Amino acid sequence: MATHAMEKVYSGNGTVRLHxxxxxxxxxxxRERRRTRRKRLTEYLADGRAETRYFPVLSVLAPVMTQSEGEITYPGDPMCLYTAxxxxxxxxxxxxxxxxxxEHYTDLAxxxxxxxxxxxxxxxxxxxYRAYGTAPNTDRTVFDPRVxxxxxxxxxxxxxxxxxxxxxxxxxxxxxxxYALQIAELAKREVPEAFVILGGRHVDETTTATPDGQALLLKPSSPLAVMQEGKVPRVVDAVISGEAYHAVDLLMRALALATDLDRTWVDRDQVLPCLQGLLAEEGPGAGSSLVVLAAGDALDAVPLRGGALDLATLPSPYQAFAIRSRFPIFTHPETGDVLRTAHFMVSNACPYRCNFCSESAQLSNGLKRFKDDxxxxxxxxxxxxxxxxxxxxxxxxxxFWSGRYRDIGDFCEELSRIRSTPPTELDARYRRFLTHEDDIERLHGLQWGAQxxxxxxxxxHSAEESHAILRxxxxxxxxxxxxxxxSMSTQVMTHIHKNLRRDERKPWREKVREAAALVKAHGLQLGTSVLFGLDGENRSSIDETIHEVGRLIDDKLIDLASPNILTYHPATPVTRAHGMQDRLDYHSPRIDNRKPYIYFExxxxxxxxxxLxxxxxxxxxxxxxxxxxxxxxxxAPVPVEAGTE
Structure with missing residues (x-):
């Protein structure tokens, strides 16, 4: 079942076929292949030649290079993996x-x-950590090492x-x-026939197709580029980028159909035909994504362009996985125990256009939200x-709610309403999840935070509007x-899109103080992030920021201040502006990971x-x-041991 393809040669070594x-x-x-396989598998199961129709699978969140003990924002649950x-x-x-x-996994699964x-x-x-064991639940199929x-x-x-x-x-x-490449390399060493798929934000930023789907665009730090150029071993069989929800499902079902029924290993020659066959029958599903299969020197790229994505139509990320994160900012009022904290998103990107941030909607196929109801x-x-x-x-x-006060207000009013409603009178759509008395107690004692x-x-917004929404x-x-x-420096903030509606009579540091005072007026804890190394930064602006944030702490307007160093991400505008787009090395097995860098995430x-x-x-x-x-x-972070990079 050959597919028609347009050959494209990218800037690395090898041929790209766009399908x-x-x-x-x-x-x-x-269709005949599917019918025949299903019939054969039914016979295998009936006469005992196959013990099960399920094949083992592992999913991994690759950790960042250092671990900070006690970090409030980390470690957390691997939501990017759970969501995908x-x-x-x-x-x-x-x-x-x-x-x-x-209906979907119609033979092996x-x-x-x-x-x-x-x-x-x-x-x-x-x-x-969790043990896989026998007959694992879905949570046990995840490896989440944290460091x-x-x-x-x-x-x-x-x-x-x-x-x-x-x-x-x-x-x-x-x-x-x-570290993802090292994880993949170990997988190939221990299980050579395992089919390895790589996704996540690095792939999203480095591996894309043109809007017309006629060319594959690989940045120099793309996993496909560094593999094709021989900089790292070829340990990844496929990558998925973009809004990958339906793409992951399609590829997993294609792999199931491409798995040999007798050997129960993926037949790589059948993956693309099976993927295309499913797409011909069903279409790509909602969202915009890209699947690239890597086979030797050739890359087979399949851009998937479906309808607009409504995040509310997707299963919740925690349906299949346990909540393990605990944020020290949330503690039990009587025991002081740190509370089990779920991560929650109602949108997938940021409406701002800060040139240093990879969360901007400009880099995420637009801003997607919960839509209907x-x-x-x-x-x-x-x-x-x-x-x-x-x-x-x-x-x-x-x-939070993309900054839209109407949505924030409506959400808070509805949440307040159900917190004060007797359990027996709760709407059925809510009550079906709150089945035990402990669930109701967690509802009444719920603490939450937002950005x-x-x-x-x-x-x-006016001060009155902000007071009302915080209330x-x-x-x-x-x-x-x-x-x-x-930053608290005007010479830095003039370059940043966050500083909207600039008023020379009210410099940025005064706006920050006013915002902090609004939050603290309602008895809320306030955490802040400070980023050093933005355009306009020098030693004077660094000292100005440190001093002004210190004043806010002295005045009890800030409970937590997190210092960060600007690091370049492959797709952000600042990376291009600073001439770093061809110099980023996110693949070499060894890096000079030392102080003072390890003090910053x-x-x-x-x-x-x-x-800097x-x-x-x-x-x-x-x-x-x-x-x-x-x-x-x-x-203090735990440094990576010598010789383990």
């Missing part, structure tokens, strides 16, 4: 059981057969030898990319997470607000701002430690 989604020369042959897997896992679990009843029980969810630890060290390597190797996965799915941001769906999901054992929530949206911006609080947030259980200060030499010297970074570390004191979010 039109669903372009199959003989669709009847594909949500649809595929949901459909696989729905098809578990009699083969005759399966990944070993995603049952969701975690409530007892399992409530007993899950917060260290990321890549000798212990994690040994555990990964042991897991590979125990499970012998047919498919390994890995998600990685750019600072974790080199957004408020009711969001509150229903809150109840779902409470039923899974969540005691607190953190809204990971870059800006806002200075402009959302003081530039885009509603507090009444609905909000106890924590997080804002990005970035994601920072290591050669990817930090060219405007190493002496500047030492200065930032020492001065923020001294000036900000206990408000600095900085427990």
């Amino acid at each position: 039109r989604a669903g372009d199959v020369t003989d669709p009847d042959a594909f 897997l949500s649809l595929a896992v949901h459909r696989a679990v729905a098809d578990a059981g009699p083969l005759a009843d399966a 990944p070993e995603w057969t049952r969701f975690p029980s409530k007892k399992y969810r409530l007993s899950a630890g917060d260290d990321g 890549w060290d000798d212990t994690a390597r040994d555990l990964w190797v042991r897991l590979l030898r125990e499970v012998r996965p047919r498919v390994v799915l890995i998600s990685a941001v750019s600072p974790a990319h080199r 957004a408020i009711g769906t969001a509150v229903q999901r809150v109840c779902e997470y409470l039923g899974y054992g969540a005691e607190s929530l953190f809204f990971d949206d870059s800006v 806002l911006t200075v402009d959302t609080l003081v530039a885009l 509603k947030m507090k009444e609905a259980g909000c106890s924590y607000v997080y804002i990005g200060i970035e 994601e920072a290591f030499p050669d990817v930090v701002s060219v405007l 010297t190493e002496d500047d970074i030492w200065h930032i570390h020492h001065e923020t430690q001294h000036r900000w004191g206990g408000a600095r979010n900085d427990a």
Whole structure:
């Protein structure tokens, strides 16, 4: 079943074949293949030649290069991985059981057969580790090491030898990319026939197709580029970029159909025909994504362009996985115990256009939100997470409800309403998740936090409007607000898109103080992020920022201040502006990971701002430690051991 392809040669070594989604020369042959396989598998199961129709699969979140003990924003649950897997896992679990009843995984299927029980969810630890065991639930199929060290390597190797996965799915941001490649390399060493898929934000930023789908665009740090150019071993069989929900499901089903029924390993020659056959029958699903299959020197790229994506139509990320994260910012009022914290998003990108940020909607196929009945769906999901054992929530949206006060207000009013409603009178859509008395107690004691911006609080709305919305947030259980200060220097903030509606009579630092005062007036804790190394930065602006943030801490307007160093991401405008687009190395197995870089998340030499010297970074570390004191979010990180890079 050959597909028509247009050959394109990219800037690396090798040939790229661009395929039109669903372009199959003989669709009847594909349908016959499916019928024949299903009949054969039914016979195998009936006479005992096959013990099961499920094949083992492992999913991995590649950790970033350092681990900060006590970091409030990390470690957290691997939501990028959970979200990407949500649809595929949901459909696989729905098809578990009699083969005759399966609708999506219609013969062999990944070993995603049952969701975690409530007892399992409530007993899950917060260290990321879990045992695969026999007949695993969906949560047990995830490897989440949190830090890549000798212990994690040994555990990964042991897991590979125990499970012998047919498919390994890995998600990685750019600072974790080199570790993702090492994870893949170990998978290939221990299980040579395993089919390895790589996705996540690094792939999203480095591997795309042109809008017309006629060319594949690979940045120099793309995993495909560095493999084709021989800079790293060819340890990845496919990458998925973009809005990958339906793409992951389609590729997993194609791999199931391409798996030899006798050997139960993926036949790589059949993956593309099976993928195209499914696309011809069903279409690509909602969203815009890209699947690229890597086979030797050739890359087979299939751009998938479906309709507009409504995030509310997707299964919730925690349906298949336990909530393990615990944020020290949320504690039990009586015992002081840190609460089990679920991550929550109602949008997938940031409406701002800051040139240093990879979360901008400009880099994410546009801003996608909950659409139809957004408020009711969001509150229903809150109840779902409470039923899974969540005691607190953190809204990971870059800006809570995209900064729209009407939506924030409506959400808080509905959440407040159900918190005050007797359990027996709750709407059925909420009550079905709150099945035990403990669930109701978690609803009444719920704490949550969200991210806002200075402009959302003081530039885009009046003080009266902001007071009203913060009051509603507090009444609905909000106890924590997080804002990005970035810098307190006017010469830096003139370059940043966050500083909207500039007024020479009110410099940025005064707007920050006003926003902080608004939040604290309602008794909410305030966390802040500061970013050094932006355009306009010098030693004077660094000292100005450290001093002004220190004044806010002295005045008890900030509870937490997190110092960060600008690091370059492959697709951000600042990377191009600073001439770093061809110089980023996210793949070499060894890096010079040393102090002072290890004191800052994601920072290591050669990817930090060219405007900062190493002496500047030492200065930032020492001065923020001294000036900000206990408000600095900085427990000492555990450095990577020598020789383990």
